[in-house]
Amino acid sequence: MDAKKGLYSFGEIEGKWQRFWEESRLFKAPDCDPSKPKYYVLDMFPYPSGQGLHVGHPEGYTASDIVARYKRAKGFNVLHPFGWDAFGLPAEQHAIQTGTDPKETTQNNINNMRRQTKSLGFSYDWDREVATTDPKYYKWTQWIFLKLFNSYFDEAEQKARPIDQLPVPEGLSDAEKAKYIDDHRLACEAEVPVNWCPALGTVLANEEVVGGLSERGGHAVIRKPMRQWMLRITKYAERLLDDLTEVDWPESIKKLQTDWVGKSIGADVDFKVDGFDETIRVFTTRPDTLFGATYMVMAPEHPLVDKITSQDRREAVRTYREAAARKSDLDRTDLAKEKTGEPIGAHAINPVNGEKIPIWISDYVLISYGTGAIMAVPAHDERDFEFATKFNLPIIPVVEPADAEQAEAVRQGTLCFIGDGRAINSGDFSGLSTAEFKEQITDWLQKRDLGKKTVNYKLRDWLFSRQRYWGEPFPILHGPDGQIMAISEDELPLKLPAVTDYKPTGTGEPPLANALDWVNVTLSDGSKAKRETNTMPQWAGSCWYYLRYLDPDNDQQGWAPEKEQYWMANGGIDLYIGGAEHAVLHLLYARFWHKLLYDLGYVTTKEPFKKLINQGMILGEDGQKMSKSRGNVVNPDKVIAEYGADSMRLYEMFMGPLEAIKPWSMQGVEGVHRFLQKLWRAVVDRETGELAEAIEDAQADEPTLRLLNQTIKKVGDDIETFSFNTAISAMMIFVNHLSRLSVRPKAVVEKLVLILAPFAPHIAEELWEKLGHAGTLAYEPWPEYDRELIREKKIELAVQVNGKIKDRIVVPADADEEQIKQKALVSEKVAAAIAGRELRKVIVIKSRLVNIVI
């Protein structure tokens, strides 16, 4: 019975300290504390799923918690909040199937996941918890939407401004004026072909369609024009690109974002249509290849196709266009291998040489990019080359590669060369380099009003409406004559009404359309209006949650300016940790909203997330992705019950580098658990549960002091570089050393406990208490290390002969090169290896090795 006292009973210890932290509000972050530097460390908040936490969640959370606890010890005022990205499809699907209010499902899921999250002992300031589904929260999501709605983008200034500052042309009727304004809003309505998913009864964002199927559920998706809300993120393309230079993110993520924005510089060139008073504008990044244009291709949807198609081609063109319109994205991808198209019987006139070239339509040209039409230069564009080869169209080489063999193949028309070279067959421009040609031809076109320099982006405007129930309602009314009206800010939040049926109507009308009492509104002047029945996508709430954490209870403002200035100082959030799956969308959307808020003066930094780290995925024990169907899912609750939260945390960090993808191992958990056990036994008496007798107020011996100081340095340095795995390994080495000592100096153990605390806070607190300290160690200063004590007195060097190790020598740490050299040369083994041959060179690398070259 007594023997039990001294056991490491992690369950009790963890419960005890978690209660203490919670009840004492230990991690509450005081706003605007001028006495300390601030540190804002943020986790990507999770969707509260019915499955609860999986082992991937605590990976990032543990990493951020280690940093948070470490920074507190380093004297920072740390903001470390948590919340819930709680709108989302699963709760709505559940509602459709069972009739349960998503609000209820969501609340239950949050409660469960909060319990799980708390059981890991993270040092969140729970008083700042937010949920995007809370009307007190989405009031401000709606408020930001109104800011988008009530702003336009000033191209000259490259920034958003309030819509009432928009210069409106003179002489417009009221209706025209309203339309002009509406067309300039950053949030506007548009009739756009969207990804309609009949099975889900909703429209999906491009990102939610994978290979022509819905990301969730894998249902077929077709294209259908519908009235939708769009956010004009494209206006910010240039700034989203430029400001990437200001953030400290992994280069690979920056590159993903850069490619997603997809800037390309080229020229718009106007081609006259032969026999019509029409011109077709094309975009090209290679205006230097204009002389090599042998045909033109328009997207099937191009508005001019109908007008200029010749009588004898009309039937074929109509058939082709219908087929193209019916194609889903999946079909388009499938058919990408084989090019298709139809000539439309019209010709365009090449502005540089007056050549008549045939016009085709083909779905390899996209209506949504550039001008929806291209000049085809098969000699220097692979897609055009493929098309021309298939349909036997002429290929004229106009760029000569430097390589003679390639040049010959290009002349023969057998090789498509897309690189830079020297111009040929290009009239007066022949002989120019690609770069010179581009510049000169662009000027030439511009002077003659035939074209101009143009920049295009792959980035599309953001489709912002969903035909779903479980999302933020738009604060928008549609008037009797179709006017779009924003509801005023003081009417926010516009709450989601309770409904009885969550099913999509199937016609594309959202479920909210059935909530008639809510939809129909009588305005103050007695006229009738209808509420917008679309809701916002899940991204909306996650675009700005980091700002709400600054001031979560404020019902007058989304956040107070002075709090934003304090917590977002020095370039924003100091550390943002989350999964790489959000590399593009969430981060891009959030940056976009942040820039709008910056333009309007609500935030003071250009970018929200100064430093970003992605944690890697955790695989099942079989090395496969964890999934229920594979049966390899690891349940955190079970791990904690068996080994404790500290072991769980420690293992998550010990597995390998944070960013790496790595498989789970229960035996690995056991390994770190043994480490904690060993530490416990080294400090706590097995029988009494009191401090072990070996713990004394004694002076530590030199090797112990040296190792201790090395460990303190290593752990601190490793936390700074997020190398948590090697930090843990260093502490293991130290505990191995400590457990072999018969006298374990108390001061040494105390320092060890303090550096372990960010990783395994519960056991650290308990040991700290047993070491005789009242209260918590959470705000104890991080131990300093002594440079002098770290230094070894004697060091071992390897001695190589011609790069092969022959012997090892021990020299004083301060030995100079000559001394080391002499010592190396007297070694018998070295002498044997040299075997009397002449020394050509002796290389001495202090504190590393000696290499003798013979």
Add this chain to the structure above:
RNA sequence: GCCGAAGUGGCGGAACUGGCAGACGCGCGGGAUUCAAAAUCCCGUCCUGGCAACAGGGUGAGGGUUCGACUCCCUCCUUCGGCACCA
């Protein structure tokens, strides 16, 4: 196809700016303790040969630079992630 990341023992991984490859943990083998087991402790554990001292080989493959390469350069292979006709 294009872009990005990565390939190190039986396994997860370590190795600073080019300087002793395999830290730490797992697993495995042997031993101590025990009536026995669990737990714990000690020793060993990259491969090949050898009782051993030792010798040789070794960081996906091949080549190069260097006194010296897991690390830098070139070519190729494999795995994972992203994009997918963006003119």
